[in-house]
Amino acid sequence: MSITLPKVRVPYLLLFPGFAFLFTFFILPIVNLAQTSTQTPIAGGDTGQYEQTLAFSNYVNAFLDNREQFARSFIYATLATLFALAIAYPLAYAIAFKSGKFKNILLVLVVAPFFTSFLLRTIAWKQILGEEGFVVPTLRSLHLMGQQTTITSTSVAVVAGMTYNFLPFMTLPLYASLERIDPRTIEASGDLYANGLTTFRRVTVPLSLPGVVAGTLLTFIPAAGDYVNASILGSPNTKMIGNVIESRYFKIVDYPTAAALSFTLMAAILILVTLYIRKAGTEELV
């Protein structure tokens, strides 16, 4: 039911300013990025001067030179998404069903760490898990870790950092969809002699799927493009595609390659996301 205004123009008037803004500062830049991605350096020009030559070879070169970083980005992002799902699901479940009157407070607490700058938290992890923190010396003295092994500067640290940083993006949609489940459906399942586990598997999980889809997307997408975790917690061996794009822009001033890489990243993510939504929408994942 909506308010029926006589003019059909109203929604368009409401949309116009926002969409004009998004067209200018989102769509246009993406179109421009596509153009930049096929430019080549002007012969004899300064660094950073390029001309339009429709050099689609930029894509081939950009991809071939950075296959490893591309693969790493998608593997790290997938792992971080799976870990975040594994950690967040029981947490969201507990808040939705087992927290009683503390529900709102707990929900605030899930988002609260998010308010301390995400860089500060990442650096805090680096120091906690680093050589001078208390974790590594303790593990070493207990001989649970070799004297030469470290936690920071490894891919483990990068994936752990991403898992931690994107956890609220996973928890909130999961909570939202779990909270919406009508408790009578769960009772009904019990009345039909399903035990707790069967009820969880056949009723709760399928009903929470929209939250799973939203949460995994909200985690995977920023994780795949992230370079902050990799540069703070990682080493040159854990460089992700974001690190490459960043250095192409700022250190090497190679805009076409950076643009081609950005475009490839975006296209890859959009294709994956579309496939994923289709699959999640039509088939049951369980």
Add this chain to the structure above:
Amino acid sequence: MSSKIKDATIPTIPFKARLSRWFGRNLLRIYMIFGFTYLFIPVAYTFAFSFNDSGKSNLIWKGFTLGNWQNPCGAPQICDALGNSIKIGFLATTFSTILGTMIAFAIGRYQFKGRSSSNLLIFLPMATPEIVLGASLLSLFLVFKINPGFWPTVIAHVMFCISFVVVTVKARIASLDPRLEQAAMDLYANELETFRRVTLPLVAPGIAGAALLAFSLSFDDFIITNFNSGTLITFPKFVYVAAARGIPAQANVIGSSMFFLALAIVIAGQLVNRKKAR
């Protein structure tokens, strides 16, 4: 009384069984404690090290001091960076909340041609990695010979905040009971009055939530800002640059203050809501 009867009817449950039953019942609660501990470790660390008498590099615990809290601007540039972040945050929040709320009402309240493509246009910026948003906007500014700096950063922040505002406000609009508006109309309120006196107050918590979200996204953003701010220093940029040589404890002071401030705002909001509900 009843517990005594219970004790009488089930006289001896072996300790082990009782323990495992207790665990079975409280497993999720125990898990919650671990989960929240994990979430708060770096926050607690940041807070603790804001009291570190560390000088310039806040890496190792050197002793307790209140000096950093008494002098939060003690580190060079840190308060300029903070000021910039707050200014950008306010501007980005204002513009994105206005634009996003309008879009949310259009999509949430009207059936019109192009509604599904409108939804797509809102979804796309969220499905685009930040680095692509930042890099593409920078390319555009370079084409038009606009130097990165304060306003380009504000524009960039408005751009990525709009979608989050739309999604948040739209969810609130969708959860409204349409009968409330019908009732207002039945009581001879015209459309404008209905909107102003019924719809808007009901959607207001959603708008406030969206604004808070937009501010925290803007304030905390590093990647897009890094591309579009040029030499302007924001708080996250300050932290990132300082990280290479150890961040000053004042950064921990500011990070912790933001945490407590945001917590206070959210809790105050909840209390207001509860009062209204009563």
